Amino acid sequence: MELDVEFVGVTKSFGDFVAVDNISFSVAKGSFFSLLGPSGCGKSTTLRMTSGFEHPDSGQLRIAGQEMAGVAPYRRPTNMVFQRWALFPHMTAAENVAFGLEVERTPRREMRERVAQALALVGLSEFSHRKPGQLSGGQMQRVALARALVKRPKVLLLDEPLGALDLKLRTQMQLELKRIQREVGTTFIYVTHDQGEAMTMSDHIAVMNKGRIEQIDTPQTIYDRPATRFVAGFIGNANIAPLEIESVAGREAKVRSGGLSFVISDVDGATPGKGHMALRYERIRLGAAAAQAPLRFKADVRDVIFAGSVVQYVLALADGPLELLAEQSHEGGGALLSRGDRVDVGWEPNAPRLFAGG
Ligand SMILES: Nc1ncnc2c1ncn2[C@@H]1O[C@H](COP(=O)(O)OP(=O)(O)OP(=O)(O)O)[C@@H](O)[C@H]1O
Ligand SMILES: [Mg+2]
Structure with a gap:
């Protein structure tokens, strides 16, 4: 099995407070992996260490086999989608998606093709000329997703990307996200405190509590055979x-x-x-x-x-x-x-x- 992301005994403290406590896990290439746990358990910190915006105090972190210590965020094969999608309001959907490619000076023609592909993937081909103000919340989040995918990261990091959507839209987007992940084959690491969301989409879930991982398994095993009392109470x-x-x-x-x-x-x-x-x-x-x-x-x-x-x-x-x-x-x-x-x-x-x- 090819591994895309490996954490080995990683710890991260803020002052005296241990936010992430000696965690180890690995994510198989092309899989949908979720970090699930209550507020404050260290999910975002784990994701931010993966993207390079935080640094472990100890332990190792490898992406695609390469040690990440000292590798700046923009040099990592990762990209991030946030809960608040922060699109540029004066740009159309297509321009928002193209932005990252422009920064990289991608040739015009290739850029047009990749933007069109990414918008098609998220089902927004017909909305490419609309500005964020003319799009619904779910559509804006799709633009944010397309903007991240267009750069073809090896690993896409998603931090509660559906948190701002209403329940019905969220359920619909969960199925969409899973479909898109399968279609592009990119490794997804998804952070959520919503167990239903993690169960619906993930190949594997790591359940976190107070900076530690309590169990890593398939959704069904976590549900049927919770390893700890915390997991049993948190899921289902x-x-x-x-x-x-x-x-x-x-x-x-x-x-x-x-x-x-x-x-x-x-x-x-x-x-x-x-x-x-x-x-x-x-x-x-x-x-x-x-x-x-x-x-x-x-x-x-x-x-x-x-x-x-x-x-x-x-x-x-x-x-x-x-x-x-x-x-x-x-x-x-x-x-x-x-x-x-x-x-x-x-x-x-x-x-x-x-x-x-x-
Ligand atoms: N820069 C920081 N300085 C000090 N403490 C921090 C910092 N970032 C995070 N923490 C603390 O570390 C703990 C873990 O934070 P983290 O953001 O990883 O939690 P989370 O699991 O993502 O929670 P949520 O579901 O609320 O987003 C929290 O108690 C938080 O207050
Ligand atoms: Mg968080």
Whole structure:
């Protein structure tokens, strides 16, 4: 596998504050890689080190096999797209896209062709003569994207480029971005705090928290097998509940929460003592569906939240202190449970993920 970007043990502090703490990752050439995490976790700092606008205190950073220490931003094979697209207001879309090529003194004819290609790629051929004031937010962001792609960087760095768009447009642009990335085959490193966005587009996601990387995997593995409690809570909807780990045998653990005892399977490296489980809302089965589940409990429905395609229930388990949220698809349009109902609840032993620690 050819690697385009490699971070090896990179650390960056601002004064006493460690913004990026000994991170290592590599991005395969031609892939869509996302840095995902909450505000302040060090995503932009990581991206800015890639582009050369910040410098690591220690560790190594290679792009296309070349060590980047001492290489100025404009000499790196990278280009950046920002959240605020900063187009020149007095220039047309085509002129904005051409700007970087003019600076490089690209021959006229080649420039015209490349600008036309880039505008076609982002679906704006018909808008090439419009100025930013005559374009919508989504169209302006496409111009910004075309302006970055026209320079044919090896690696395109995108820092929350859809953050300023409304939800519908953002969803549409996510699919567009993925299509464009596939079409041009450029390596994308995409920064976002929006897990849905990262899941939709990425080949691999690095989940960051407090300057560290907690997990790097495909979207599906991150969702199904979160490596840490933080990842389980940050991606998707999971009940995170404290419990006692009583014993561990191989990959199976016996756990207890108040009067409830049950087994969790497919465990990775737990030890007896305090722990937490993460149980996704949709892995909890209710009513008749619970009857076939290997683990079964009784619960009282405390609340019903109807959200259209899904219904959420707040459940208090009868024999322990656990309160769990369960989510059911409403595809059949059937009757809902009501507050106060007593209901059967069940799940597979491998549905919860178990994490050691209080
Ligand atoms: N130039 C700087 N001087 C001092 N502190 C900084 C500087 N740049 C970033 N930081 C701090 O480093 C931490 C990481 O910042 P960074 O911009 O990388 O976060 P982020 O993950 O991109 O967050 P957001 O999602 O809010 O953009 C933050 O706590 C920030 O305040
Ligand atoms: Mg940021």
